[in-house]
Amino acid sequence: MEKTHKNTLNYKAYIFIWVALMELTILSVAASTVDFKALAVGIALFIALTKSFIVGSYFMHLKFDSKIITVMVLITLFVFLTFIILTFVDYSFRTSIV
Amino acid sequence: MEQVITHQHPHRDDEASKMGMWLFLFTELLLFGGLFLVFSIYRYMNQKAFAAGGHELDVFIGTVNTIILITSSMTIAVSIAAIQQDKKKLSISLMVLTIFLAIIFLINKYFEWAHKFEHGLAPGTDSFLHLPKGEALFFLLYFFMTGLHALHVIAGSVFIGVIIFKVKNGTINSTNFVQHENAGLYWHLVDIIWIFLFPLFYLVH
Structure with missing residues (x-):
C-alpha cells in the first residue's frame, strides 16, 4: 500500500499548477497582441512547450513515475x-x- | 498474506498497464505531430494566406476553450488524487465536472463551426472552392485538426464515463486505480494537443 500514496500530489499543488497554466495562457494571448514579427511563432511555441512540460511533469505524473x-x-x-x-x-x- | 494477494490478482501489473497507455499516447502524438508538420510546411509556403485565415478565427472563443480544457485537466488530476485517498464521492463529482466541461468545450466548438459555415467556409461548398488556395488549405487543416481533436474530446469523455461507472461499483478503488490514471493520461494528452492547436491557429498571424 505504501506505493499507493507515494505518488500523490495534494489538491493544493494541483490548483497551484492550474494557476500557473492559466497565467501562461493569458501570457500567450497577451503576446499575440504585440507584433513580434518573425519571433511570434517562436514565442507562441515556447509558451506552449512550457505548458506541455508542466502538464506532463505534474498532471501526467512523469516526475513521480x-x-x-x-x-x-x-x-x-x-x-x-x-x-x-x-x-x-x-x-x-x-x-x-x- | 503475500500469496493471497498474488492469488487474487494473478495478472495485475499496474506499471505495465500504464506503460501500455503511454505507448498508445505516442501513436496519438505522432498522428497529430504529422498534422502539425503538414500545417507548418503549408504555413511556410503560404504565409500571407495563413495569416489572413488566422484573423478569421475568434480569439475569444479559443481562449475560453483553452481555459475550459486546462481546468478539466486539473479536475481529472484531482479526481485521481481523491480516489487514491478513498474519497469516492469527491472523485466521482470531479469526473462529472470534467465531462461537463468537455461538453461545454464541444458546444463552443459547434457554435464556432456553425459561424464559419454561415460565412461560406464549409469545405465542399462552392464558395469554399473559390477561396484563394492558401486560405482553403488553412481552413481545411483547421476543420480537420480541430475536428479530430473534438473526436478525441468525445472519446476521452466516454473513457471517463466508464471510469465513473467503475468507481461507483468499486472495481476502481483506493488500492486499484490504474485505469483511472490511464483515463487521466488520455485526457491530459487531449489537453496538450489543444495547447498547441490554440496558438498555432488562433494566435499567430
Whole structure:
C-alpha cells in the first residue's frame, strides 16, 4: 500500500499548477497582441512547450513515475524532432516549389 | 498474506498497464505531430494566406476553450488524487465536472463551426472552392485538426464515463486505480494537443 500514496500530489499543488497554466495562457494571448514579427511563432511555441512540460511533469505524473516512461517520452519526441528537421531541410533546399 | 494477494490478482501489473497507455499516447502524438508538420510546411509556403485565415478565427472563443480544457485537466488530476485517498464521492463529482466541461468545450466548438459555415467556409461548398488556395488549405487543416481533436474530446469523455461507472461499483478503488490514471493520461494528452492547436491557429498571424 505504501506505493499507493507515494505518488500523490495534494489538491493544493494541483490548483497551484492550474494557476500557473492559466497565467501562461493569458501570457500567450497577451503576446499575440504585440507584433513580434518573425519571433511570434517562436514565442507562441515556447509558451506552449512550457505548458506541455508542466502538464506532463505534474498532471501526467512523469516526475513521480518510473523514469523509464520519461525515457520513452524523450525517445518519441526525438523521433518527432527528426521528422520535423528532415522535412524542413527538404523543403528549404527545394528550388521548384510553387 | 503475500500469496493471497498474488492469488487474487494473478495478472495485475499496474506499471505495465500504464506503460501500455503511454505507448498508445505516442501513436496519438505522432498522428497529430504529422498534422502539425503538414500545417507548418503549408504555413511556410503560404504565409500571407495563413495569416489572413488566422484573423478569421475568434480569439475569444479559443481562449475560453483553452481555459475550459486546462481546468478539466486539473479536475481529472484531482479526481485521481481523491480516489487514491478513498474519497469516492469527491472523485466521482470531479469526473462529472470534467465531462461537463468537455461538453461545454464541444458546444463552443459547434457554435464556432456553425459561424464559419454561415460565412461560406464549409469545405465542399462552392464558395469554399473559390477561396484563394492558401486560405482553403488553412481552413481545411483547421476543420480537420480541430475536428479530430473534438473526436478525441468525445472519446476521452466516454473513457471517463466508464471510469465513473467503475468507481461507483468499486472495481476502481483506493488500492486499484490504474485505469483511472490511464483515463487521466488520455485526457491530459487531449489537453496538450489543444495547447498547441490554440496558438498555432488562433494566435499567430
